[in-house]
Amino acid sequence: MRKIEFTPVASKRDRREFVDLSYRLNGSDPNWVAPLRMEAIELVTPGKNPFFEHATVHQVIARDGGRVVGRISAHIDHLAVAQPPEQGMGPGTGNWGLLEAEDEDVAHALIRHAEDWLRDQGMTRVLAPLSMSVWEEPGQLVRGHDHPPTVMMGHQPARYAQWIESSGGYSPTKRLLTYEIDITNDFPPLIQRIVAAGEKNTRIRIRKVDKSRFDEEARLILEILNDAWSDNWGFVPFTEAEIAYAGKKFRPIVFEDLIMIAEYDGEPVAFMMTLPDLNEALAPLKGRLFPFGWAKLLLWLRKPRMRTMRVPLMGVRKRLQASRTASQLAFMMIETIRHEAIRRYGATRGEFGWILEDNQGMVAIADAINGHENRAYVIYEKAL
Structure with missing residues (x-):
């Protein structure tokens, strides 16, 4: 039976592997625009990105037989948790984002891992994907895969939406549009x-x-x-x-x-x-x-x-x-x-x-x- 192992991101080498995976999995997409590696690493580095100053973050790499096959970031933005619940965030709300996976099984395993971590932290609800703050690249792209994103907009494979929806229990709560x-x-x-x-x-x-x-x-x-x-x-x-x-x-x-x-x-x-x-x-x-x-x-x-x-x-x-x-x-x-x-x-x-x-x-x-x-x-x- 396939055994997927999760290792937390804790070192510079881990962060490089975490970041490099997106280039490997998306590099063949003609409409994906590779971010500068230095900025991609800065995004996930405590002490560089001030998001970490008000968030608890758990980033993991999924491995299959030692080979990197996926990644995810589960996080709790304590400023978001303090917002009124009628505005979408609020007490008990955690997030995950930065999902990358070679296949559906890996994606499901990563999402379950993120959910388990959020539960262990006392969260009762998840809004996702958010990569990582709502001010960065929120949401899963569901329309517009046929052209490149503009600056500071996300671009994820269409199959990721299918994998999120098939992982169980997720329903759309907001659509974000560009014109x-x-x-x-x-x-x-x-x-x-x-x-x-x-x-x-x-x-x-x-x-x-x-x-x-x-x-x-x-x-x-x-x-x-x-x-x-x-x-x-x-x-x-x-x-x-x-x-x-x-x-x-x-x-x-x-x-x-x-x-x-x-x-x-x-x-x-x-x-x-x-x-x-x-x-x-x-x-x-x-x-x-x-x-x-x-x-x-x-x-x-x-x-x-x-x-x-x-x-x-x-x-x-x-x-x-x-x-x-x-x-x-x-x-x-x-x-x-x-x-x-x-x-x-x-x-x-x-x-x-x-x-x-x-x-x-x-x-x-x-x-x-x-x-x-x-x-x-x-x-x-x-x-x-």
Whole structure:
């Protein structure tokens, strides 16, 4: 009988094996974009990723006859556990993610192992996959396998969804969507009129971020984000360490004319973050900066030209969200960035997401600017 053994990730060598497996299992997928190995290792390393400062994490490697055949991370985000249960997380909720497996038997064994560990830690419910925080790569890809993901979006084999569902007890609890937009086309006349009216309103100012005050601007954006998203399903606040970490990671791909802050009566009340699709530059590197990858990437970052822009985050302060001003500010920021993306970077395509399927406000904005759903991810739930 086949005997699968589990070994916890405890050393640098273990982490390399944990990370290397994804390259081996996904390397033949033409639409999988290999992350830089140094970043993939940093993600799963205590002391590097500040997620570990507020989470208990159990990462394991599955072996069959000594050969690595799978991996998984089971984890408890203590900030998520402290959230109100009606917002999706809450007491007793644990997670697993970073699943990779050679076959269905291995996947089932890994999921059972993660569930057993979570039960031993006192968890009564699991939401998965989350790799690892909800702010990183949540959900299992169920639509959109026919094209590469944009920067900081996950891309898992379609068979993994089947294996999760066949492992027993899992049901979809949330769908996360991305919307694709042809940004070379003008927006519909109604949206143009809304933007034009906003431009005449002296109480509204749309400005670029100031990269010379990067830390201050990053803190402002994340403060608006924590307020704007605080009632959303799955919300977990950013910590001070995570704000600093996010700023460090984003800085190389932050361009002032692609991130807007909206002010109302002089107060910053909304933001829109747009990132050039770094995956277009990363794909040919196959996860390695050496010997020549670093030079290619540096040249691209100095003068990026890309097809796609991704909007990973935008938000309006909670007190304005039910007002017409909120959608007006959103459309104004979108239109300003659309023009800059075309003029300065040669972009032709935009992608919004992820967006919760039941976030009516954001779905309405995507529909209003002729966006269409191009990728969908599922987060599953199971009682333990």
